Amino acid sequence: xxxxxxxxxxxxxxxxxxxxxxxxxxxxxxxxxxxxxxxxxxxxxxxxxxxxxxxxxxxxxxxxxxxxxxxxxxxxxxxxxxxxxxxxxxxxxxxxxxxxxxxxxxxxxxxxxxxxxxxxxxxxxxxxxxxxxxxxxxxxxxxxxxxxxxxxxxxxxxxxxxxx
Numbered sequence: 001x002x003x004x005x006x007x008x009x010x011x012x013x014x015x016x017x018x019x020x021x022x023x024x025x026x027x028x029x030x031x032x033x034x035x036x037x038x039x040x041x042x043x044x045x046x047x048x049x050x051x052x053x054x055x056x057x058x059x060x061x062x063x064x065x066x067x068x069x070x071x072x073x074x075x076x077x078x079x080x081x082x083x084x085x086x087x088x089x090x091x092x093x094x095x096x097x098x099x100x101x102x103x104x105x106x107x108x109x110x111x112x113x114x115x116x117x118x119x120x121x122x123x124x125x126x127x128x129x130x131x132x133x134x135x136x137x138x139x140x141x142x143x144x145x146x147x148x149x150x151x152x153x154x155x156x157x158x159x160x161x162x163x164x
Contacts, residue, residue: 005070005071005072006070006071006072006073006074007044007068007069007070007072007073007074008073008074008075008076009037009040009041009044009068009073009074009075009076010054010076010077011032011037011075011076011077011078011079011080012055012057012077013052013054013055014032014033014034014036014037014052014054014055015031015032015033015055015057016030016031016032016033016055017055017060017061017062018060018114018117019060021121029079029082029125029129030125031121031122031125032079034079034082034084036052037052037085038084038085038088040052040068041073041075041085041088042088044068044069044070044073045088048069049067049068049069050067050068050069051065051066051067051068052065052066052068053065053066054066057109057110075089078126078129079129080092081094081133081135081136081138081139082129082133082135083133083138086138091140091141092138092139092140092141093139093140093141093142093143094135094136094138094139094141094142094143095143095144095145096136096142096143096144096145096148097145097146097147097148098145098147098148100147101145101146101147103118106118
């Protein structure tokens, strides 16, 4: 059973403001403040209080500092199972979801204003990450998302880049 005092750290809180996205050679996630997230995860793993500034999706800027400290921490988000973070988790769960339902959640959160940029810039980065790192292979548990039949789970995970 999870602690009633569990904290949730969302990878999406570590986005950079849109104007700061810069392609970087050999780096598949130029839209994230990945190093900041690793610092927070290491501090939490060590039992310390971590402090970070979450990305404000409505204002496209970093918000005020947030402190987080808990015995149980849930890290949520697509890039959470990146190789460089794998040793920081006691349990890893990969939830596979269909692209349509994922994009519906993006529109619900961000509206349609960034949809073209999302399709043009973010999704190719995501595809590269999924193809290059195969994050589900580091998961202790793989789950079919609410919109996905169990029979689709294996083929979806093994899909080629063009099919994702």
